Amino acid sequence: MTGESSNPKPSPNDKIYGITNIKYYVPLLLDLDRLNYDSWKELFKNHCIGYKLYGHLDGSAKIEDDSECEKVDNIVKQWLYGTLTQSVLQSILKPNAITTDVWKTIEDLFHENKEPKAMELDDELCSITIGDSIFMEYYIRIESISDLLANIGSPVSKRNLVIYAINGLS
Structure with missing residues (x-):
């Protein structure tokens, strides 16, 4: 062997x-x-x-x-x-x-699909309102849209997120 x-x-x-x-x-x-x-x-x-x-x-x-x-x-x-x-x-x-x-x-x-989706999400973010939601749900929805935009290469600045959030409050 x-x-x-x-x-x-x-x-x-x-x-x-x-x-x-x-x-x-x-x-x-x-x-x-x-x-x-x-x-x-x-x-x-x-x-x-x-x-x-x-x-x-x-x-x-x-x-x-x-x-x-x-x-x-x-x-x-x-x-x-x-x-x-x-x-x-x-x-x-x-x-x-x-x-x-x-x-x-x-x-x-x-x-x-990136550009049309970014435009759609950006529009949704600009027009989001708190409505009947509690503040935490409203905040989570804004963060979620922001995360989706970042995932497709269109990040939103923190400054703009604050502006969108304030504009959507009643």
């Missing part, structure tokens, strides 16, 4: 086969209504970087004629699908797409 193990040397990608619940690693579901694309993207990207799979997102992984790389690409694509709400999944699902295509389609979907 030579002392060598009969087990083959594990591939660096073997660990990815053990990930059965991507939501443990990326706990956000990407949702058009929650406007959480930037947070979701950061979590998903970091997960893939940690497993040395970012090339499947940015297109640098060459999957042509490499069945192992194609398997890994399909796993990363399944991870993507597992972190999307039903409505996002339905709108980006394409047959025979590679992970890079799916990643780009998701990015395009969220970037094309």
Whole structure:
């Protein structure tokens, strides 16, 4: 006996086969209504970087004629699908797409909706009133709209938030 193990040397990608619940690693579901694309993207990207799979997102992984790389690409694509709400999944699902295509389609979907959504939320923030709400509910609603705007790259200054809040008081 030579002392060598009969087990083959594990591939660096073997660990990815053990990930059965991507939501443990990326706990956000990407949702058009929650406007959480930037947070979701950061979590998903970091997960893939940690497993040395970012090339499947940015297109640098060459999957042509490499069945192992194609398997890994399909796993990363399944991870993507597992972190999307039903409505996002339905709108980006394409047959025979590679992970890079799916990643780009998701990015395009969220970037094309950013400006109209920012305008809608900004209008809502400008016209918000306390009405019959208690002050805490009113404040939470203002903060929520402000957070949504920040998530899509249109942050509202604290000064403007105070102005909107005061203007909405009766």
